Amino acid sequence: MTTSTALLLADLTGVAVFAASGASAAVAKRLDLFGVVFVGFVAALGGGIFRDLVINEVPPLAFADWRYAATAAVTAVAVFWLHPQLARLRTTVLVLDAAGLGLFTVTGTVKALDAQVPAVGACVVGMLTAIGGGLGRDLLTAEIPVVLRREIYAVAALAGSIMVAVLDGLGHANAAWLTVAAGSVFVLRLIALRRRWSAPVATLRPPPSGIRGPHP
Amino acid sequence: MTTSTALLLADLTGVAVFAASGASAAVAKRLDLFGVVFVGFVAALGGGIFRDLVINEVPPLAFADWRYAATAAVTAVAVFWLHPQLARLRTTVLVLDAAGLGLFTVTGTVKALDAQVPAVGACVVGMLTAIGGGLGRDLLTAEIPVVLRREIYAVAALAGSIMVAVLDGLGHANAAWLTVAAGSVFVLRLIALRRRWSAPVATLRPPPSGIRGPHP
Amino acid sequence: MTTSTALLLADLTGVAVFAASGASAAVAKRLDLFGVVFVGFVAALGGGIFRDLVINEVPPLAFADWRYAATAAVTAVAVFWLHPQLARLRTTVLVLDAAGLGLFTVTGTVKALDAQVPAVGACVVGMLTAIGGGLGRDLLTAEIPVVLRREIYAVAALAGSIMVAVLDGLGHANAAWLTVAAGSVFVLRLIALRRRWSAPVATLRPPPSGIRGPHP
Numbered sequence: 001m002t003t004s005t006a007l008l009l010a011d012l013t014g015v016a017v018f019a020a021s022g023a024s025a026a027v028a029k030r031l032d033l034f035g036v037v038f039v040g041f042v043a044a045l046g047g048g049i050f051r052d053l054v055i056n057e058v059p060p061l062a063f064a065d066w067r068y069a070a071t072a073a074v075t076a077v078a079v080f081w082l083h084p085q086l087a088r089l090r091t092t093v094l095v096l097d098a099a100g101l102g103l104f105t106v107t108g109t110v111k112a113l114d115a116q117v118p119a120v121g122a123c124v125v126g127m128l129t130a131i132g133g134g135l136g137r138d139l140l141t142a143e144i145p146v147v148l149r150r151e152i153y154a155v156a157a158l159a160g161s162i163m164v165a166v167l168d169g170l171g172h173a174n175a176a177w178l179t180v181a182a183g184s185v186f187v188l189r190l191i192a193l194r195r196r197w198s199a200p201v202a203t204l205r206p207p208p209s210g211i212r213g214p215h216p
Numbered sequence: 217m218t219t220s221t222a223l224l225l226a227d228l229t230g231v232a233v234f235a236a237s238g239a240s241a242a243v244a245k246r247l248d249l250f251g252v253v254f255v256g257f258v259a260a261l262g263g264g265i266f267r268d269l270v271i272n273e274v275p276p277l278a279f280a281d282w283r284y285a286a287t288a289a290v291t292a293v294a295v296f297w298l299h300p301q302l303a304r305l306r307t308t309v310l311v312l313d314a315a316g317l318g319l320f321t322v323t324g325t326v327k328a329l330d331a332q333v334p335a336v337g338a339c340v341v342g343m344l345t346a347i348g349g350g351l352g353r354d355l356l357t358a359e360i361p362v363v364l365r366r367e368i369y370a371v372a373a374l375a376g377s378i379m380v381a382v383l384d385g386l387g388h389a390n391a392a393w394l395t396v397a398a399g400s401v402f403v404l405r406l407i408a409l410r411r412r413w414s415a416p417v418a419t420l421r422p423p424p425s426g427i428r429g430p431h432p
Numbered sequence: 433m434t435t436s437t438a439l440l441l442a443d444l445t446g447v448a449v450f451a452a453s454g455a456s457a458a459v460a461k462r463l464d465l466f467g468v469v470f471v472g473f474v475a476a477l478g479g480g481i482f483r484d485l486v487i488n489e490v491p492p493l494a495f496a497d498w499r500y501a502a503t504a505a506v507t508a509v510a511v512f513w514l515h516p517q518l519a520r521l522r523t524t525v526l527v528l529d530a531a532g533l534g535l536f537t538v539t540g541t542v543k544a545l546d547a548q549v550p551a552v553g554a555c556v557v558g559m560l561t562a563i564g565g566g567l568g569r570d571l572l573t574a575e576i577p578v579v580l581r582r583e584i585y586a587v588a589a590l591a592g593s594i595m596v597a598v599l600d601g602l603g604h605a606n607a608a609w610l611t612v613a614a615g616s617v618f619v620l621r622l623i624a625l626r627r628r629w630s631a632p633v634a635t636l637r638p639p640p641s642g643i644r645g646p647h648p
Contacts, residue, residue, distance in 0.1 A: 026364070032417050034371050035364030041340075049270075054481075056490040058272040059328070063337030070336065112491070120502065121495030124473075135572075140351075142360045144574045148458070148467030155466050201464050242580070248633050250587050251580030257556075265486075274488040279544070279553030286552065356567075358576045 011107065012071045014100035019044035019072040021097060022137040023079035029141045033080055039140050040076030041069065047132030051108050054125055055115035094193060102185035104130040105157040106178050109164040113173070119165040126161030127154060130185075152192035160185035227323065228287045230316035235260035235288040237313060238353040239295035245357045249296055255356050256292030257285065263348030267324050270341055271331035310409060318401035320346040321373040322394050325380040329389070335381040342377030343370060346401075368408035376401035443539065444503045446532035451476035451504040453529060454569040455511035461573045465512055471572050472508025473501065479564030483540050483557055487547035526625060534617035536562040537589040538610050541596040545605070551597040558593030559586060562617075584624035592617035 022043025026036040045062035052060035062068045108129025112122035131147050131154045138145040147153050163181040167173045191197070238259025242252040261278035268276035278284050324345025328338035347363050347370045354361040363369050379397040383389045407413070454475025458468040477494035484492035494500045540561025544554035563579050563586045570577040579585050595613040599605045623629070 029360060030417055031360075031364045035361075038364055038370065053269055053485055054491055054495060056272070056488070059270055059331065059333045059337060059341075063270060063328070063333050063341055066334060066336035069340055112495070115491065117491045117495050118498060120498035121491060124501055125491075125495055139355060139571060140361060140364065142358065142574065144461060144463075145467075145572060148463045148470055148572065154470065201462055245576060246633055247576075247580045251577075254580055254586065269485055272488070275486055275544070275547065275549045275553060275557075279486060279549050279557055282550060282552035285556055355571060356577060356580065358574065 008067075010103055012067060013096070014103045015044045015068055015071045016075045017093065017096040017100045018104075018133050019075040020079050020093060022133065023076035024083060024093075025137055025141050025143075026076075027080060027083045031141075033077070036080045037073050037076040039137055040079070041072045042140060043133040043137040044072040044075070045069070045133065046136035047104060047108070047129040047134075050132045051111060051125055051129040055112055055117060057111070057115065095190065098186050098189035098193070101130050101153070101157055101189055102160060102182035105160040105185050106164055106182040109161040110168075110173065110178065113165065113168050119169065123158065123161040123165050126164065127157040130154075130157040130160075152197045153189065156185050156188040156192065159188060223323075224283075226319055228283060229312070230319045231260040231284055231287045232291045233309065233312040233316045234320075234349050235291040236295050236309060238349065239292035240299060240309075241353055241357050242292075243296060243299045247357075249293070252296045253289050253292040255353055256295065257288045258356060259349040259353040260288040260291070261285070261349065262352035263320060263324070263345040263350075266348045267327060267341055267345040271328055271333060273327070273331070311406065314402050314405035314409070317346050317369070317373055317405055318376060318398035321376040321401050322380055322398040325377040326384075326389065326394065329381065329384050335385060339374065339377040339381050342380065343373040346370075346373040346376075368413045369405065372401050372404040372408065375404060439539075440499075442535055444499060445528070446535045447476040447500055447503045448507045449525065449528040449532045450536075450565050451507040452511050452525060454565065455508035456515060456525075457569055457573050458508075459512060459515045463573075465509070468512045469505050469508040471569055472511065473504045474572060475565040475569040476504040476507070477501070477565065478568035479536060479540070479561040479566075482564045483543060483561040486557055487544055487549060489543070489547065527622065530618050530621040530625070533562050533585070533589055533621055534592060534614035537592040537617050538596055538614040541593040542600075542605065542610065545597065545600050551601060555590065555593040555597050558596065559589040562586075562589040562592075584629045585621065588617050588620040588624065591620060 019040040023036045023040035025043075026039035029035075031039065045060075045068060048068075049060040049062050052058065052062075105126050109122050109126025111129075112125040113119070117125060134147050134153075135145045138147070160181050163184060164173065164178065167177050167181065235256040239252045239256035241259075242255035245251075247255065261276075261284060264284075265276045265278050268274065268278075321342050325338050325342025327345075328341040329335070333341060350363050350369075351361045354363070376397050379400060380389065380394065383393050383397065451472040455468045455472035457475075458471035461467075463471065477492075477500060480500075481492040481494050484490065484494075537558050541554050541558025543561075544557040545551070549557060566579050566585075567577045570579070592613050595616060596605065596610065599609050599613065
């Protein structure tokens with residue numbers, strides 16, 4: 001198996017686990033088969049579409065390579081039919097999701113750096129690639145994005161993208177080190193899940209209603 | 217009347233019916249005049265803006281040709297003032313909306329194919345062009361997008377875009393056949409409305425709450 | 433201080449006040465530290481990212497110049513820690529927000545005109561630059577965008593962008609006149625706040641439920 005084949009397989013694995021997460025959320029919201037496929041598609045490919053628009057790689061990979069859309073669609077249809085069994089696979093899916101998070105963070109940051117986005121911007125783009133699909137999924141199902149509320153998720157992605165930018169700055173952005181970066185996001189996410197780590201929440205002392213006003 | 221004039225008229229008709237659908241939803245949500253115009257604008261032009269960003273036709277037609285924004289704005293203002301009468305025109309609007317769906321599907325798919333998007337991606341882009349405005353409308357009015365929940369709507373658009381891609385592959389993407397494709401979406405949508413066809417919804421046996429977890 | 437330094441400072445001031453508005457909304461919704469920073473980032477930079485995608489200035493300034501992301505992040509973290517004190521600064525924040533509105537309207541319209549977007553489209557792009565961040569903030573916190581419901585806000589931005597387009601058409605789009613345009617938005621917004629001006633809301637006589645139907 002060549003490196004590029006390995007990368008493609010890893011990428012499509014990420015697409016599949018994110019599609020499964022989107023489809024599960026859509027099933028829980030009682031969307032129809034099309035809605036389940038659509039939310040799966042957005043969860044799997046939304047982050048990458050945003051990334052490609054921002055770095056002007058058009059048409060985005062999600063539209064340029066049919067294997068991406070096909071993987072997302074097939075996975076979502078499978079979840080639609082199999083979702084009762086999926087509940088028992090929850091731990092497996094969480095682990096795969098953490099792996100997808102690591103992978104999308106690294107590929108997103110690398111692609112942004114390759115497109116001449118400066119380091120700080122590339123970190124943000126890399127993180128958005130990894131969490132963008134989950135944001136889209138929650139917007140479509142009328143939820144405040146979970147990624148903004150719970151646990152170390154986006155923060156793990158951000159840490160990974162900073163690692164990639166530093167490696168790139170030092171001239172060490174090779175396959176081995178990038179795998180380490182993806183693995184770090186993966187492990188950080190798994191530890192956060194196991195230990196139930198969360199980012200802090202502000203204490204609300206005065207009534208917050210008055211604060212909202214600023215921006216209409 | 218030349219072909220391009222006919223196409224422009226058809227396109228602007230699609231813009232007007234979609235603007236009317238957005239403005240109606242905004243009126244029902246008690247938005248102010250500006251909000252009604254804004255949601256009308258998004259419903260009418262959101263799908264096309266997304267399409268143009270994805271195929272790198274910038275600035276998008278919605279900003280490059282003032283007649284698009286003007287048509288959407290005038291229609292939305294008219295709905296704002298006339299909406300009680302509109303309720304009686306409901307069947308007319310549904311038929312026009314189905315016509316707009318067919319038209320936007322075909323033009324979206326053709327533009328994507330012309331921009332060298334491969335066939336599968338072009339079908340998705342064509343479908344998104346047709347349903348994107350409705351998605352934006354529902355996101356802005358804090359609804360789970362209706363297109364994801366009810367009836368054969370996006371599926372009709374997807375069928376039409378596949379038809380266009382096949383015609384293109386066979387070298388038959390001429391005006392006559394494209395009109396047939398747009399007409400097919402139109403008829404399929406009308407039959408679905410009349411027969412109350414819907415895509416299937418998954419049966420929820422185990423508590424769905426556990427399923428959500430995967431992604432963040 | 434040179435003109436470009438002054439412009440950058442003004443721009444970053446706009447970023448900071450919009451980031452503060454987003455972060456305040458996120459704190460009120462009980463988002464965690466990351467969520468507060470993220471919503472602050474979207475509120476401050478979302479409008480500009482949309483503008484840059486539409487005029488094909490990629491990567492968008494928000495990713496190309498680290499000072500934008502840094503200003504948004506630092507401001508949001510400050511709000512996270514200081515938000516009880518912020519409630520007392522409400523009037524100050526409202527005034528700064530009105531200033532940011534004027535500034536983003538003018539820079540957005542000018543950039544669109546410079547990118548050869550025709551006048552009507554440039555006005556819409558300018559207005560969207562100014563209100564886009566607030567829209568993103570409200571979508572992320574699952575609210576119907578406030579900008580669509582209350583007060584003269586987007587309308588002030590639209591008036592300012594039309595003023596810029598007219599100045600441009602007359603060949604008077606120089607620093608002095610553009611400052612007047614930004615100031616006009618600022619003053620219009622302050623007067624609207626003080627007088628509690630609002631755009632009209634449609635009167636709902638017949639049951640609105642029947643109106644929704646048109647689009648799926």
